[in-house]
Amino acid sequence: MLKSLLAASLLVLGGHACAASTDVAPVNVILHGQRFTAELATHEAAREHGLMARTTLAPDHGMLFVFPDTAPRGFWMKNTLIPLDILYFDAERKLVSAQLDVPPCKAAPCPVYPSAGPARYVLELSAGTARRIGVRDGDTLTIDGRLGTVD
Structure with missing residues (x-):
């Protein structure tokens, strides 16, 4: 009985750990004429896990972080194992700044990579993608899909 209860508890916890990285179905985003499938992070736990x-x-994949408000943002790469481009967009989905080729950080303290202006959306893509497709400040991010609730 105790083993069954323990096994069931581990399955539930494991499911929560997997669910922390994204919280709703992926959406398609278009940036500078390129389409990407983006996992969504619209809740605090999903945004923290990234x-x-x-x-x-x-x-052709990435992660779109959606915040309930527009504010200066700062991202870090703690326990992130792959280099990324971090793109910050305002409430109108215009690119306000980018941190390109951000290296992984496996041990604290990890540097913070801030936005140059207030942002509501942040798109992470594989490092080098923004440069490869020619992304520029002011580019518009199109989101094709449902964002769900944001908190």
Whole structure:
């Protein structure tokens, strides 16, 4: 009985750990004419977990962080194993700043990579993607899909 209860508890906890990285179905985003499949992080736990512990990220995939407000943002790479481009967008989904080729950070203290202006959306892509597709400040991010609730 105790083993069954323990096994069931571990399954529930394992499910929560997996669910922390994203919280709703992926959406398609279009940036500078390129389409990406983006996992969504619209809740605090999903935003905190982000792309931690990932060893790969497909070239046409990313993660879109959605915040309930527009404010200066800062991201760090703690326990993130792959280099990323971090793109900050305002409430109108215009690119306000980018941190490119941000290296992984496996041990604290990890530097914070801030936005140059207030942002509501943050898109993480594989490092080098923004440069490869020619992203520029002011580019508009199109989101094709449902964002769900944001908190």
